[in-house]
Amino acid sequence: MLCQAGSDPRERGGGGESERARGRKGEREREILKRPAGGEGLAIRTQASLKSSRSSIFTQQIWKKQTSKTEGAVIERFAIHIILNYSQLQTHSETDGATMRRAVDVALTLLLAVSLSCRSVFGGYGMSLFAAQTSPPDPCYDEHGNPRRCIPDFVNSAFGKEMRVSSTCGKTPSRYCVVTSDQKGDERTRNCHTCDASDPKKYHPPAYLTDLNNPHNLTCWQSENFIQYPQNVTLTLSLGKKFEVTYVSLQFCSSRPESMAIYKSMDYGKTWVPFQFYSTQCRKMYNKPNRAVITKQNEQEAVCTDSHTDMYPLTGGLIAFSTLDGRPSAHDFDNSPVLQDWVTATDIKVIFSRLHTFGDENEDDSELARDSYFYAVSDLQVGGRCKCNGHASRCVKDRDGSLVCECKHNTAGPECDRCKPFHYDRPWQRATAREANECVACNCNLHARRCRFNMELYKLSGRKSGGVCLNCRHNTAGRHCHYCKEGYYRDLSKPISHRKACKEIPVAPPTTPSSSTEEPSDCDSYCKASKGKLKINMKKYCKKDYAVQVHILKADKAGEWWKFTVNIISVYKQGESRIRRGDQFLWVRAKDVACKCPKIKPGKKYLLLGNDEDSPGQSGVVADKGSLVIQWRDTWARRLRKFQQREKKGKCKKP
Numbered sequence: 019m020l021c022q023a024g025s026d027p028r029e030r031g032g033g034g035e036s037e038r039a040r041g042r043k044g045e046r047e048r049e050i051l052k053r054p055a056g057g058e059g060l061a062i063r064t065q066a067s068l069k070s071s072r073s074s075i076f077t078q079q080i081w082k083k084q085t086s087k088t089e090g091a092v093i094e095r096f097a098i099h100i101i102l103n104y105s106q107l108q109t110h111s112e113t114d115g116a117t118m119r120r121a122v123d124v125a126l127t128l129l130l131a132v133s134l135s136c137r138s139v140f141g142g143y144g145m146s147l148f149a150a151q152t153s154p155p156d157p158c159y160d161e162h163g164n165p166r167r168c169i170p171d172f173v174n175s176a177f178g179k180e181m182r183v184s185s186t187c188g189k190t191p192s193r194y195c196v197v198t199s200d201q202k203g204d205e206r207t208r209n210c211h212t213c214d215a216s217d218p219k220k221y222h223p224p225a226y227l228t229d230l231n232n233p234h235n236l237t238c239w240q241s242e243n244f245i246q247y248p249q250n251v252t253l254t255l256s257l258g259k260k261f262e263v264t265y266v267s268l269q270f271c272s273s274r275p276e277s278m279a280i281y282k283s284m285d286y287g288k289t290w291v292p293f294q295f296y297s298t299q300c301r302k303m304y305n306k307p308n309r310a311v312i313t314k315q316n317e318q319e320a321v322c323t324d325s326h327t328d329m330y331p332l333t334g335g336l337i338a339f340s341t342l343d344g345r346p347s348a349h350d351f352d353n354s355p356v357l358q359d360w361v362t363a364t365d366i367k368v369i370f371s372r373l374h375t376f377g378d379e380n381e382d383d384s385e386l387a388r389d390s391y392f393y394a395v396s397d398l399q400v401g402g403r404c405k406c407n408g409h410a411s412r413c414v415k416d417r418d419g420s421l422v423c424e425c426k427h428n429t430a431g432p433e434c435d436r437c438k439p440f441h442y443d444r445p446w447q448r449a450t451a452r453e454a455n456e457c458v459a460c461n462c463n464l465h466a467r468r469c470r471f472n473m474e475l476y477k478l479s480g481r482k483s484g485g486v487c488l489n490c491r492h493n494t495a496g497r498h499c500h501y502c503k504e505g506y507y508r509d510l511s512k513p514i515s516h517r518k519a520c521k522e523i524p525v526a527p528p529t530t531p532s533s534s535t536e537e538p539s540d541c542d543s544y545c546k547a548s549k550g551k552l553k554i555n556m557k558k559y560c561k562k563d564y565a566v567q568v569h570i571l572k573a574d575k576a577g578e579w580w581k582f583t584v585n586i587i588s589v590y591k592q593g594e595s596r597i598r599r600g601d602q603f604l605w606v607r608a609k610d611v612a613c614k615c616p617k618i619k620p621g622k623k624y625l626l627l628g629n630d631e632d633s634p635g636q637s638g639v640v641a642d643k644g645s646l647v648i649q650w651r652d653t654w655a656r657r658l659r660k661f662q663q664r665e666k667k668g669k670c671k672k673p
Contacts, residue, residue, distance in 0.1 A: 157411040158426040158454075165427050165454035167408040172264070175257050176366075176400040181224040184252040185241040187213035187392065188221050194243055195390040197273075197332055206376070208390055213240060222394070227253065231269070231397040238271035238396045244379065244388040247277070247372040251393050255366045255400065256287065259413070259421040260433050262361045263402040266293070267338040268368065271394035274335040276327060277303045277372040280320075282363035290367060294339045295322035303371060317345045318360045329374040352450040366400055408449025409434035409456075427456035442471040443485035460485030463515045465492050465499035493520040501587055505621055507571040508585055508601055523571050523621060545615035545643040552648045554625065559661045560670040562627040563593030564639070567650055568604065570620045580611045581638075582618065590658040591665065593630045595639065603638030616647035623650035625658075 155161070158168035187194060195208040214220040222240035229237060241251045266280055277297035281290040300308040300322035310321050326337045341361045347354035370393045378387040404413035406423035416422050422432045427449065430438035437446045437457035447455035460469035466487040475497070476484025490499035493506045494514075502508050502520035512519045559565060569585040582604040589597050604626075606618065618624070628645035641647065664670060 156426070158409070165449075165456040167449035167451055167454055168406075168411040168426065169408060170404040170406055170410060170412050170423070172401065172403055174399045175261050175263075175402055175404075176228045176255055176398050177230075179228050179255055179257070181227045181239070181398070182254040183224045183227075183239065183241070184250075185245055186215075186222065186224060187240045187242050188215035191216075192243065193389050194240065194392055195386065197390050199332060208386065210386075210389065224253075227395055227398045228255070236271065236396045238394045240271070240394040241370075241392050244373070244391045245393075246379075246391070250372075251370040253368040253370075253395075253398065254287070255398065257364055257366070257400065260284070260362055260364050260405040261400070261402045262358075262405045263341050263363050263366070263400055264361070265338055265340045265399070265401045266366060266368075267336060267397075267399045267401070268395050269397040270335045270337075271333055271396050272392055273329045273332045273374050274326065274337060275370045275372060275393065276329075276374045277370075278327075278337065279304065279369045279371060280339055281367040281369065283365040283367070284359075284362055285364065287365045292320035293341070293363075293366075294320050296325070296327050296337065297322060297371070298324050298327050300324065312344045312346065314346045317347060318356045352448075352452075358448070361402070362405055368398070406434045408454070427454055428459070429457055440467065440469055442469050443483050444476065444481070445471060445473070445484070458485075460487055460498075462487035462490070462499045463494070464517070465490045465494045465515075492517045493522070502569070502585065504569070504623065507569070507583070510601060541613035541615075544609070545613050552646065554627075554646075554648065554654060554657065556661055556664065556670070558627065558646060559591065559658070560665070562591070562646070563629045564589075564595065564597055565591035565625070565627045565658065565661075566597055566639070567623065567655075568626050569623045570604075570618055571601070572620050573618075575608070578608050580606050580608055582606065582620075584639075586639075587623070588655070590662055591627075595630050597639060605638050605640045607642060610641075610643045613643070615643035616641060616645055618647060624648060625650050625654060 156168075158165060160166050191212055191214040193210050194213055195210040197206055197208055199206045212220055213222055215223075222238055224239050226237040226239045245251050263282070275296070277295075277299070279295050280293040282293045283290050295304045295306055297303040300306045304322050306320075306322035309323050309325075310316075312321060326335075328335075342348040342351070342357065345357055345360070347357050351357055373391045373393070375391055376387070378384070379391065381387065404410075404421070404423060406413070406425070407429075409427045409429040410423035410425050412424050413421050414424050420432070423434045425431070425434040425438075427434075428438050428441040429446070430436055435446070441457035441459050443458040443460050446457060447453075449455050460466070461483070462469060462485075466489060468488040469485045470488060471484050472486050473484060475486065476482075486497050487499045490496070490503075492499075493503050495501060495503040500514060506520040506522050508514075509516075509519055509521050566586050567588040567590070569587055571583040571585060574581045574583075583601065584604045585601050586597060586599050589599060606616070610616065611618065625648045626639075626641060626645065627647075628639070628641045631640040631642065661670070
């Protein structure tokens with residue numbers, strides 16, 4: 019219904035109603051639908067209000083009689099059904115179609131009344147008449163606070179908007195004649211009037227296209243007389259932002275056009291795309307086949323039809339275009355980007371291409387005949403919803419007066435079409451009935467204010483996390499600002515999110531392991547110190563029991579050993595010692611350090627590959643002259659992960 023998310027023809031499911039509530043709702047709907055066909059049941063109930071009402075008072079009186087939301091939903095569906103099928107039931111007789119036209123008048127009125135009663139997209143316009151004292155629950159979240167899809171109210175987005183037209187009668191006073199005929203259509207009479215812009219009672223301005231449509235006080239826009247093909251008349255409507263359009267309808271005060279086209283723009287009138295064509299000669303007028311079959315391959319293309327093009331009735335005819343009717347993917351709209359794009363519009367343009375005539379415009383009394391042919395429309399409606407991609411329940415005006423979505427789910431933009439800053443841990447997605455697809459904040463442990471999204475990391479994580487923190491503060495580093503940068507060590511007494519979790523490594527005294535220990539004379543025969551750049555390959559990886567990335571924090575002499583305090587950043591392989599990440603001790607014999615086998619300096623990061631040995635202390639890792647200690651390069655991380663995967667597959671056979 020107009021006030022309810024999910025009443026759009028493409029909306030399905032929803033709600034958490036109990037079985038009993040749904041039962042009562044079903045009984046209520048059946049009771050309403052049992053009322054007389056053709057709209058009389060609804061018309062009887064609203065006639066008293068229609069006769070004595072004007073402007074918004076008249077619509078309010080109608081809505082006051084709608085005693086429940088359920089009834090409002092049924093009324094909306096019933097009214098749209100009448101509008102979209104009315105033209106197919108019209109006959110050559112004006113009197114035979116009178117009942118149906120009255121039903122359509124009521125249907126259009128009810129649609130507007132329901133939309134006016136909703137929370138409006140325009141701020142002050144259309145506020146609920148019975149607003150509760152307490153604020154209603156946010157429809158974008160369930161009762162447990164979990165995000166869910168939400169959509170703005172269904173409205174007539176054309177109501178009250180300014181129309182631009184290429185022709186309007188009355189710039190200079192001019193005669194126009196209204197044609198009536200008998201039931202058979204054989205005898206026609208013309209009643210002539212004057213269109214005069216200087217006289218409000220005789221003027222037919224464009225504003226009448228989108229004003230309140232009162233069937234008992236019709237106001238009609240009217241073009242100049244006999245603007246015939248190849249000339250045309252154009253109506254242009256700007257919606258102010260992107261809408262998802264459900265239908266476009268025009269109710270005529272004249273006979274309907276013989277040929278007409280509806281266009282849409284998605285870029286505020288810069289470019290136009292055809293929406294629908296109507297003509298008795300589709301191929302000749304628009305180079306389109308008549309009533310072409312719509313398939314999944316062409317469901318985003320406009321088609322041409324000869325329906326809605328009959329000359330009769332001479333007044334009160336309706337043309338209604340449903341954007342999703344007959345489109346194969348309409349039942350799965352959530353998963354059809356093609357149709358989501360198809361129904362999106364910022365502007366609507368209607369082009370009247372050719373008038374219907376009786377063929378008397380070239381006869382002797384042709385001037386009188388030509389004064390009888392013009393375009394006149396009492397009501398233009400564009401039914402739809404403010405486009406918010408399932409992340410907002412209403413649209414409001416911003417500081418500049420522009421219409422924008424009131425975005426939820428950590429989204430931003432006029433259509434909630436992007437994630438708001440710092441919420442880039444997964445890519446933006448449209449909300450669906452199954453998934454709200456809210457944007458998620460990056461995990462930077464409170465050390466960064468900016469982040470970016472990385473699709474490759476997102477895929478590697480199993481589509482769970484793709485955020486990369488930028489400009490980590492508080493002496494942290496890493497994708498999540500989750501370890502200390504070079505020159506700092508982790509204070510384990512504080513959580514990683516603490517601003518003082520990383521402490522600066524004290525400046526080492528002049529006595530470093532290499533300088534405080536004299537190099538023994540037999541180093542050349544004891545071990546071979548590494549020279550130049552060492553390389554890491556699968557063979558070296560497989561020969562060792564463990565492979566870790568370490569950050570050397572400080573060094574202390576302990577008898578015949580050097581005890582290095584290290585922070586183990588990553589573990590790529592481990593033996594029986596079960597090495598854990600975090601701060602640990604690395605033990606190296608004093609003679610190995612003196613001979614630079616291995617060569618280690620505090621403050622540096624290394625890749626350490628070694629074998630399990632008993633440490634002289636209670637815990638820690640042991641390195642010796644046979645261990646590989648290579649200064650760390652970030653490019654090695656991916657290579658080591660590949661080695662790790664190969665080892666799991668049994669491709670790493672230790673000699």
